[in-house]
Amino acid sequence: MKNYKLAVIPGDGTGPEVVAEGLKVLKAVSEKCRFKYTTTNYDFGGERYLRTKEVLPKTAVKELKTFDAIFLGAIGHPDVKPGILEKGILLKLRFDLDQYINLRPVVLYDERFCPLKDKTPDDVHFTVIRENSEGLYKGLGEFRNKGKKNEVAIQVSHNTRKGVERCLRYAFEYTKKFGRKKKLTLCGKTNVLTFAFDLWERTFHEIAKEYPDITTDYAHVDATTMWFVKNPEWFDVIVTDNMFGDIITDLGAMIQGGMGIAAGGNINPNGVSMFEPIGGSAPKYTGKNIINPLAAICAMGMLLREVGEANAADLIETSVKKIVREKLKTLAAGKMGYSTAQVGDLVVENL
Ligand code: IPM
Numbered sequence: 001m002k003n004y005k006l007a008v009i010p011g012d013g014t015g016p017e018v019v020a021e022g023l024k025v026l027k028a029v030s031e032k033c034r035f036k037y038t039t040t041n042y043d044f045g046g047e048r049y050l051r052t053k054e055v056l057p058k059t060a061v062k063e064l065k066t067f068d069a070i071f072l073g074a075i076g077h078p079d080v081k082p083g084i085l086e087k088g089i090l091l092k093l094r095f096d097l098d099q100y101i102n103l104r105p106v107v108l109y110d111e112r113f114c115p116l117k118d119k120t121p122d123d124v125h126f127t128v129i130r131e132n133s134e135g136l137y138k139g140l141g142e143f144r145n146k147g148k149k150n151e152v153a154i155q156v157s158h159n160t161r162k163g164v165e166r167c168l169r170y171a172f173e174y175t176k177k178f179g180r181k182k183k184l185t186l187c188g189k190t191n192v193l194t195f196a197f198d199l200w201e202r203t204f205h206e207i208a209k210e211y212p213d214i215t216t217d218y219a220h221v222d223a224t225t226m227w228f229v230k231n232p233e234w235f236d237v238i239v240t241d242n243m244f245g246d247i248i249t250d251l252g253a254m255i256q257g258g259m260g261i262a263a264g265g266n267i268n269p270n271g272v273s274m275f276e277p278i279g280g281s282a283p284k285y286t287g288k289n290i291i292n293p294l295a296a297i298c299a300m301g302m303l304l305r306e307v308g309e310a311n312a313a314d315l316i317e318t319s320v321k322k323i324v325r326e327k328l329k330t331l332a333a334g335k336m337g338y339s340t341a342q343v344g345d346l347v348v349e350n351l
């Protein structure tokens with residue numbers, strides 16, 4: 001029997017509440033699908049930082065590398081200056097564990113929850129593959145004359161051929177395996193970012209030659225946001241850089257019903273991957289047992305698919321879809337008609 005070694009980082013705010021539901025579903029599905037697992041908790045996050053003044057222990061990355069996967073709740077604390085925890089924990093783990101893919105499915109389970117008029121689950125069903133290790137997130141740049149009238153702030157998007165190519169190759173393979181229409185769209189800004197997206201576009205067309213069965217397409221990022229709203233059914237798999245991927249996946253989350261259901265994976269195809277609900281720590285809902293745990297539960301489904309438990313992942317997806325369609329009043333915190341824990345129970349009951 002397989003025995004998976006999972007690291008759990010509940011994190012800040014509502015993170016621990018949604019992680020608990022993800023683990024509840026993991027327990028149930030492991031019994032059904034007959035696999036074992038152990039979990040090891042890590043207290044990384046704002047509370048720990050405020051207590052110890054240390055964002056991440058020195059040994060964290062080394063230790064995390066020994067797991068089969070990582071399950072993360074949320075990082076972000078109202079008493080900590082923005083940027084410290086995000087850069088020091090979330091981005092550091094993505095970079096140091098070389099999780100160069102951020103996989104974000106945009107799937108609408110019930111048209112009641114779509115803010116777009118007349119769009120159905122058949123229309124809103126695509127995946128964004130966001131480059132997760134480079135671009136503007138590399139943090140390159142500088143201030144010149146900081147604080148003076150002639151101040152200049154420079155922030156550079158750093159794109160390497162190696163980084164772009166491995167992301168695009170993942171995207172082509174993903175489209176081949178999972179694409180509903182075998183169509184891959186590159187989202188960029190070739191008309192303005194004539195260095196970065198020239199590299200992306202050239203590499204895209206080069207690799208496309210190896211995949212004659214995949215239809216390729218290109219959309220500028222601004223137009224992409226327009227199509228998300230007007231014609232989301234045009235998309236199958238979208239690949240884009242780190243910054244654009246960050247932005248368009250928040251819009252993606254909204255058209256699939258909101259942050260309550262949006263999950264993502266930070267993937268290192270040759271190493272340890274980390275799965276998380278993509279919404280934040282939601283301080284105002286913390287401790288109230290009203291936050292929607294489905295994003296975390298879906299992230300657990302993605303984790304299981306990545307480690308090789310596709311059956312378990314399918315069971316979770318089917319159960320989530322069923323309770324979204326048949327039980328929940330809305331996907332928003334406090335308005336679901338059920339508490340956080342009850343939603344977890346419903347998913348378990350319908351597995
Ligand atoms: C996300 C988040 C992060 C990002 C922040 C918290 C650093 O917005 O996962 O999309 O920008 O990647």
Ligand code: MN
Binds near residue numbers: 246247250
């Ligand atoms: Mn984001």
